[in-house]
Amino acid sequence: MTRQLGAVEAGGTKFVCAVGTGPENIVARTKVATQDPATTIGNVLSFFAEHDVTAIGVASFGPLELRRRHELYGYITTTPKPGWSNTEIVGPLEAATRVPIGFDTDVNGAALGEGRWGAARGLSTFVYVTIGTGIGGGAVVNGQVAHGLVHAEMGHLSVRRKPGDDFAGTCPFHGDCFEGMASGPSMAARWGTPAETLTGDALEAAIEIEAHYIAEGLRNIVYAIAPERIIVGGGVSSIDGLLPQVRRKLTESLAGYPGLPDHEKPDFVTPPGLGDGSGIAGAFALAETALAERL
Numbered sequence: 087m088t089r090q091l092g093a094v095e096a097g098g099t100k101f102v103c104a105v106g107t108g109p110e111n112i113v114a115r116t117k118v119a120t121q122d123p124a125t126t127i128g129n130v131l132s133f134f135a136e137h138d139v140t141a142i143g144v145a146s147f148g149p150l151e152l153r154r155r156h157e158l159y160g161y162i163t164t165t166p167k168p169g170w171s172n173t174e175i176v177g178p179l180e181a182a183t184r185v186p187i188g189f190d191t192d193v194n195g196a197a198l199g200e201g202r203w204g205a206a207r208g209l210s211t212f213v214y215v216t217i218g219t220g221i222g223g224g225a226v227v228n229g230q231v232a233h234g235l236v237h238a239e240m241g242h243l244s245v246r247r248k249p250g251d252d253f254a255g256t257c258p259f260h261g262d263c264f265e266g267m268a269s270g271p272s273m274a275a276r277w278g279t280p281a282e283t284l285t286g287d288a289l290e291a292a293i294e295i296e297a298h299y300i301a302e303g304l305r306n307i308v309y310a311i312a313p314e315r316i317i318v319g320g321g322v323s324s325i326d327g328l329l330p331q332v333r334r335k336l337t338e339s340l341a342g343y344p345g346l347p348d349h350e351k352p353d354f355v356t357p358p359g360l361g362d363g364s365g366i367a368g369a370f371a372l373a374e375t376a377l378a379e380r381l
Contacts, residue, residue, distance in 0.1 A: 091377070092134055092142035092183075093369035095192065096120075096175070098167050098219070101130055102366055105137045108374075109203055109360070109367035123173040131182045141380070142179055143188035143372030145195025145365050152190065152233055160189055186380040188372030192216075194231045194238075195368025196358070197224035200317050202371050204359030209314045213307055214364070215240060217300065218320035221265040225311050232311075241265035245302035248295060264306075268299040270322050281322060289325075296322070297331035304332070304355065305339045314348070319358045329355060 090113070095102040099120055106112035114137055118129040134142065149165060151158040160176025176187045190198075197206070197214035206212040206226070215223045223240030225232040232238060242257070243264045256275050257266030266272055273281040277292055284292050304316055318329065333355050340349060348354055358364045 089140045089377070090138060091370055091373040092137065092139035092185075093366050093373060094130060094142065094144040094146075095195070095365040095369050096144055096146035097192065097365075098147050101126060103130055103133045104366055104369075105134075105139055106370070108370050109199065109363055120167075122169050127173075127175070127178050131178065134179075134183055139183065139185060139373075141186045141188065141373040141377035142183060143195070143369040143374070143376060144175060144179070145190060145192045145369040145372060146175060148191050148237065149239075150189070150191055150237060152237055153235075160187070186376040188369075188374075188376035190231060190368075190372055191222070191224060191237045192365055192368075193222040194224035195372060196319065196364035197226050197317070197368065198231065198371040199360055199364045199367030199369075200358055201226055203367050204364060205317050205353075205356050206315055207359075211311065211313050212315045212317065213240075213311060213313045214317045214319065214358075215304070215307070216320035217268060217318065217322040218270050221269050221303070221320075223307065225307075225313070227311065240303070240307065241269070243303050243306045245299050245306075248298045251295065264299065264303040268296055268303065268322070270320075273322065281325060293325065293328050293331055296325070297328060297335050300328075300332045301335035301339050304336050308336075308340065308349065315353065316355050317358050317364075318355060319362075319364060323357065329357065 093104045101118040103116050104112045105114040116133050120126055149163045151161045151163050162170055162173045176189050179187050193216055200206045210229050211227050213225045221241030241264050245264050253276050255262035255266030256272045257263045337350050360367050
C-alpha cells in the first residue's frame with residue numbers, strides 16, 4: 087500500500103493542508119483561515135483526523151525554534167503576527183496524529199520543494215528568496231537546509247542605497263535593510279499605493295528602484311553562499327518586467343567579480359518552477375524526511 091503523507095503550508099493569512107504521496111499526487115486538500123492559534127490548529131487537526139498519514143511536514147511562517155534539543159523546539163517564537171508568539175506547532179500535531187512531524191520555515195520549505203520538483207532540480211546549493219509582505223530566504227547548501235542558532239534571515243541583509251535615494255525604509259528594526267527597502271509594504275510606503283496598482287511612468291520608476299535593491303540583496307547572497315541558482319518568488323517578484331531588470335542590475339553590481347559566466351545566465355535568477363506550489367511541495371519534502379528519520 088502506498089504511504090500517504092500530510093503537508094501543511096502555514097501562512098499568516100491561511101494554512102493550506104494536503105494529503106497525498108507528494109505534490110504531484112494530492113488526494114485531499116483544504117484551506118484553513120489563520121485565526122487565533124487554538125482555532126487554527128484545531129481546524130488543522132480536524133482535517134488530519136479524517137485522513138490516514140504516515141508523516142506530516144509543516145512549512146511555517148516564523149520566526150521558528152528549529153534546534154531539536156531546545157525546550158521550545160517546534161514553536162513559532164517572536165512573530166509579529168498578533169497572538170501567535172510562543173505558539174507550539176509540532177507538539178499538538180504529534181500528540182493528535184502519533185506520526186513523525188517535519189518542521190521548518192516556509193521559505194526553507196519552498197527551497198526544498200524547488201530542489202525536489204522545481205527550478206533547482208539536480209542542484210546541490212541554491213537559494214529561494216520570497217519578496218512580498220516581507221522578504222525571506224532559504225538556503226540549501228550541499229543538499230542540506232542551512233540551520234544554525236536560528237534559520238537564515240536574509241530579509242535583514244544590508245543593502246547599498248541607490249544614489250540620491252533618501253527613502254527611510256520600513257523595517258521596524260533596521261529601517262533601510264533589504265526588507266525595509268524592497269518588500270511590498272516598502273513599495274507601497276514609497277509610492278503611496280500598492281505596487282500592483284502602479285502604471286506608466288510611475289511603474290517604470292518603481293521597477294528601476296526595486297530592481298536595484300533586489301540586486302543588492304542578491305549580491306550579498308551570491309558572495310556569502312555561492313549558490314548555483316537563486317529562485318525569486320513572492321508577489322512583488324511577479325511584477326511584469328522586474329526580474330529581467332534584477333538580472334541586469336545584479337550583473338552590474340557584481341562588477342566582473344568573480345567573473346563567472348554562470349551569473350549572467352537567464353536561469354541563474356529565476357522564478358519558481360512550481361509557481362505558488364513551492365511551499366506545499368516543501369511540506370511534503372519535510373514529511374518524507376521526517377518519515378525516513380523515524381524508520
